[in-house]
Amino acid sequence: MRVYISADIEGIGCVVRSEHSSPGGREYERARRFMTAEVNAAALGAFAAGAVDVVVADSHNVGLNLIPEELDERIRLIMGSPRPLAMMDGIDLGFDAALFIGYHGRAGTADAVIAHTFTGRIAEVRMNDLVIGEIGLSALLAGHYNIPVVFMAGDDAGCREAEALLPGLATVSVKQGIGAYAAICPHPTVCREKIRTAAEQTLLRCRREGFPQPLTMAGPVTLQMRFTTASSVDRVLRMPRVQRVSGTIIQYQAADLPEAFAAFNTMADLIELTPFI
Ligand SMILES: [Zn+2]
Missing domain, CATH: 3.40.50.10780 (Dipeptide transport protein)
Incomplete structure (x- = not known):
């Protein structure tokens, strides 16, 4: 094992x-x-x-x-x-x-x-309607x-x-x-x-x-992130295919879970790059 x-x-x-x-x-x-x-x-x-x-x-x-x-x-x-x-x-x-x-x-x-x-600047993360941390x-x-x-x-x-x-x-x-x-x-x-x-x-x-069933999310993943400030959205909008939904919310359509996570991880890093909010 x-x-x-x-x-x-x-x-x-x-x-x-x-x-x-x-x-x-x-x-x-x-x-x-x-x-x-x-x-x-x-x-x-x-x-x-x-x-x-x-x-x-x-x-x-x-x-x-x-x-x-x-x-x-x-x-x-x-x-x-x-x-x-x-x-x-x-x-x-x-x-x-x-x-x-x-x-x-x-x-x-x-x-x-x-x-x-991940960071204090992320208020909520959704993947296909599942709210997750x-x-x-x-x-x-x-x-x-x-x-x-x-x-x-x-x-x-x-x-x-x-x-x-x-x-x-x-x-x-x-x-x-x-x-x-x-x-x-x-x-x-x-x-x-x-x-x-x-x-x-x-x-x-x-x-x-027997081991329990793993948690899986097959197929395309719609990633939604709500940030604590509108300026975080301004920053992540420079990433291709990121769409603004509202002042503090973005959406990213990913082909699968690894892509959704890579987009999430990149945006989590990106918004931490500046000392101001
Ligand atoms: Zn932690």
């Missing part, structure tokens, strides 16, 4: 504000140790369930958060950026299952800790390569979002949001133990009873 883990930082236990998630922030060094420990916990569970290969994608910011020498020695780490598939780069190498660690709710979700979708985008990319997401650890709201989107998914909530930048947090050791146990039991169950 080969297992892929995509790891973000905003959905890690005891991470609640930008002081944790921004490199250089007062609490960032602690947050990345917590992130490394939760990834290790998931990987230990996967190895205990019979995984022979665990690949981890460091998927926050520029991909330099996990502390390599503190990871389990059996893990292969995907780090750095830019990467064509962003948070899911390497998923095309062939895996039996994907796990999400440190994932979080999409932009605009109530009581979701540090909820956002990072959970949905990553699950669709995995699904394109026929790989199911079987487990996620993150905040309460993120877990609910993932469960609604992905039938058969197991989750571990590592904190309960009480607003966008505050949460009730169990002790980090408690979260890690829950993640290790749940990852192992979930993968053992999948091996015994």
